[in-house]
Amino acid sequence: MQGIVGSLRRYGQPLLALVALATLAGGGIAYFTAQPEWASGLWSLGTALVLLALLVEIALSLLQGRFGLDVIAGLSMGAALAFGEPLAGNIVALMYAGGQQLENFAEGRARREMTALLGRTARTAMRYAREGLEEVPIEALMPGERILVRRGEVVPVDGRLAGGRADIDMSALTGEAMPARFFTGNDMPSGGTSIGAAFDLDVVRTAADSTYAGIVRLVEQAQQSKAPMVRLADRYALWFLALTVLIAGGAWWASGDPLRALAVLVVATPCPLILAVPVAIISGMSRAASLGVLIKSGGALERLARVRTAVLDKTGTMTSGKAGVVEIRTVDGIDPEEMLRLAASLDQASNHVSAEALVQSAHARRMALSSPTDIVETPGSGVEGRIDGRSLVVGGSDFVRGRCSAGDPYALGRDLPPGTAVVAVGMDGVVAGIILLSDQIRDDAHATIDSFRAAGVTRFVLASGDHDDAVRAAGLSLGVDEAIGNLLPAEKVEVVVAEGLKASVMMIGDGVNDAPALAAADVGVAMGARGAAASSESADVVLLVDHLARLPAALLVAQRTRRIALQSVAVGLSLSLLAMVAAALGHLPPVQGALLQELIDVAVILNALRALSVPAGIRPHRQE
Template identity: 55%
Template structure:
């Protein structure tokens, strides 16, 4: 055994238990050999040792202003020594030492996930300088240093991957069990474990400012705080202690036998009361940590259990806070893919945050991007350059158009963007405006399901509190069914709003930004989206969602309520059982030795009951949809997404352009529907939906989905028949009206249908790693 492991093994609680066991065994052996007096002395010595340790602990508690029922254990051992009940005394001592050791074990077991975080803290880094690799203390790493992370090592500081894809195990940070891949240029967080080949990073933060150091600080705070519920147990003890002394005194007075009083004190030794609540709370904190929710203490866990009102930030909490391409408006002479390809190719060298959204959309559509030439970027305005010999300019309308007169469609586009809360990126090719790309924030995929789960967990009122524009906030709130909207609020206004909600019930606030920190601190319990949120929010909050999933909050509330119930059950059951034992002892049915054994059994029972809080809030297990199939479904919807965009764009532009070109576009869209969309739906109906129906249970749970399949097939058939009869010159006026109606109807029902399917798929998928989850939705898609 190593010296460190040996030190861990010889903890004070274990040493005390070992000494007590040795005294009990030594005295028993001596007694068996026919020497009862030395046996009593050995037992008395063991009792005195435990009594001394207990008196030191009581004195320390009194010094800190705490009183409890440990005094009963001290009275019991002292009484046993005075009355010569040495065997009873050593059993009481063993009971107390064993209970203390069991509490310590329970805390170590319950806090295993938190301890693992602390134990995995990086201490060393491999720094590359002038072609030489040197091992340095992690505290010496500076921003900008190039570091090598070897296989099996922990990422020492936050950084950006320089070369070689990084395969990381982020379970210690997020609770996700499967490895994730980070490519060149992507950020990695300290504390993740390298599960693949060695890779290099450029440090973006020092060790003290990195993700892992912040989590460790939160963990230490979680372990140091004492819960109000534990103080509630102390308040119970203030009633239990005088009641015990009264029963013991009456038994002595009524019988004149001090042994009766000793027996009462022995049975009343209050291990259940002083152990059950803290063990349950620590177990609950540990169970929450396993699910990616770091609760800073038992007090926060108890407050979370009573939450009735939930105040939510919008950006970064209900939405991802990351823009994505919501629509592409291409004019005559270029299609959507062509416009996006030119814009994304130019944005490959841009440093603007919106550039990544265009690149992601191009990668989703499988577009090959050529390298641009002669690129010039104007910060805050736009970028221009040559792509395959064509002059491309994109950015703000004023930058792209310059002094050129604006076409009417640009005004209509700006109005649409304002209604949808989107950002417009205008694209010009060879000096002519050729289209625009609309970018918008996304509602998190799990948000609608998470809000329903929160209401089921006991949240009776939800409030959207945002600094964003009223129309943007109301659009999100309407799409998600949120009860109230408070928009355009400053940080000070947010604090006032949270305080007002607290007047009507226990209020939880969840947010991720620096501007949310004051409101988080003002709430009864503040919850930070810590996976990508600001450090200030995490520091101000009482709990942190380490995994970037809002649905984990509902799990945490259910777990907190279960933990509080288990703690209260354990305290009350322990007191009730001890009370029955005291009455039996007072009437002479339990002598001191037997009473000590009964109390030991009560201790074990209530502590084991408290450890039930380690289990998940919902312990039921059920079959889940296999991960490969879930990926296939989500990838299928992602592939079909551009077809839906094309349907809407075509419906918008039916009365523009010549009839022959319009007929060709209608034929192309009809072919996509017949060859891609309808086969996908038929495959789902035949192969997948029967399996999901078995997982969901009930009678025909997929009936509504099957009904939308039929409606999709009906509209697609009408479009096919109408397009097949179009003359070469294109549709007539009457046919245009019918085509627009069908196209809008198909686009709307397909978006709703895909959203419904994704909701159902997620509900039977269990925990899904980020790489397998579907793309998040815009407000329009959710609506």
């Protein structure tokens, strides 16, 4: 049934609008060439055809259990034919059919960022096989396989760059004008477009589990949603219809003139609710998408606009989520940079998380790593081997001290900040130094909290499963109101629920353990650019880019969108009610009333489209 209604709207509405316009114009020509019978006939024909189509749509909607305000338009056209006012009826017919087209155009423009995401999905990929390259559907790609991504192609699945460098246009996903640059070993999300030379990509996730596929699912869900403010039109349709009939009937009874009742009907269509509100909500969602923030429903956008408390996860949300080198301490005569280069070269042979951190830090510093030989790894403790002719040992302090004849890593490890990990390094049998690793506060975390405060968020709580001392240190650095550590997932939910009793609360997290808390919050925000799929599925808002500063910008967009939607409702309905009163008192004839209502419709829709514009202080394409 829903498919039938959709097909009627897709193909029938443009035809109806054309019929209404053609009969209105043809009748006008006949009228001004002294052929009033032809004019009346054409206007009546146009009204009758549109009315017939409207009655079919109303019947189909009623079969689906929905009652809409289009009934008022049907009453207007029927009354115009019955009372011998075909011109007014034809104008209402054009207003109805043209209004639907205007709404479709406005919604299409409002959805442009989200629709662009859906239209860029890759269908096939070039996979390496024994016989060479073969083109296969992206659904056939499996982790571990290697594909070729050519210039101009969309990256089909999440992968890891096999070699060289790749320049990727991520603007459709992130709003970034500058291309992202990836190097050998870097993880690459799906959905970006290659703008440089062709490159090989090792598949790490199937197409269904890849970043872009998840985004597409979320966008489709967002496009099907209906905001609470939009549902108000359906909820109060009967009440508004009753008020309209009461005013129209009262005007007819008091004056004895049926044309007054007709005039009330033609100005009664509440387009500020049935047109302007959904256009404003979709415009706001689209504007947020251009910032790299996907709001999954109109209801989530409305709730986001009212947020006053933020509960923040620490690891991976307010911090980088990965250990990085924060300090290098060496004994006299040892160059810190060279020690890091040698340690990272040896750690290429290990898959330990600390080893990965050293290798990534060395790559970030553009160090030329050497190939290790004679490798012996003790799982969980450390690794030994030779680099550039030197004997090297890298690992925990006890492990390194036990394999060196001189030196003590613990002598270098005094006064360590909370949450710091130590990697000891020995060279040629002597302790050379230690490398301090820590999950650091993100560069944009402080500015993000300041921006949230400026947007009206008044309370911040840092909630994490990490050690309490590390969480408190991070909270002190960030300047939050409260910092709580050692939390289990269920305890995070309790924190969110407790905060939600005081004010509308937003939870920002990235891990699987954050998913229950995200679902419990008024608005759950998932770090989709780096977070787990479970958190993205349970969240109301997904950050598609690794820029925290986009979240307060999206909050401002939500607040502005809600203001514009409410403004459209208040102003539009006030104008419609004033016009109804004027029509009931005989100051607004049916034809002029129909023209006035058309102007009100256009005005409120144009006002709703303001939600697409960029508010002051927000730059969606700024490189951060």
